[in-house]
Amino acid sequence: DVKVTQSSRYLVKRTGEKVFLECVQDMDHENMFWYRQDPGLGLRLIYFSYDVKMKEKGDIPEGYSVSREKKERFSLILESASTNQTSMYLCASSLAGTGLGGYTFGSGTRLTVV
């Protein structure tokens, strides 16, 4: 069964901390994505990557960076966490050229910044 695994289900961090959210997929997918989900705002794309070491900004990249050193791993980095980054973070992956139903999501990381 295909899997996208996010390393933590729940995280609590302090304002100003550097935070790493890890995502690993075992499907050999080219594309990986980071979304955040907030009540009333739906899923918003933060960053995505279509190949190793490649990254592109999504709709809300401010305050975030990403790293993709290996095909299976896509990390989201909060350089200096702030309370407005408290959210549910969702990682997804897909094969190249398969937007039609091809996204597989992880279970999410609920991040709270205090």
Added chain:
Amino acid sequence: DQQVKQNSPSLSVQEGRISILNCDYTNSMFDYFLWYKKYPAEGPTFLISISSIKDKNEDGRFTVFLNKSAKHLSLHIVPSQPGDSAVYFCAASAPRGGADGLTFGKGTHLIIQP
């Protein structure tokens, strides 16, 4: 500027009846449309999709209708069951950089009442 709109934040339907979830979009470049279902504390899971060259796609109890001229799609669930209670996200696909980026609506919380 919201390109995919789900104007109903919530919808309550009696068990056994039809649930109709609506979605509007503004970007004529979208070529695939998808519905995802999300339970609390889980990642979204793919439900059904439709290509822009079709006007209907059916999968068991789920049917998606696309009206391109109106830039409108809808998801019909017949008959509605208690396990259908979840948040439903409409998503649209258009080529974004080197990946097939999905743009999501804000979601509709479907509540199936016994």
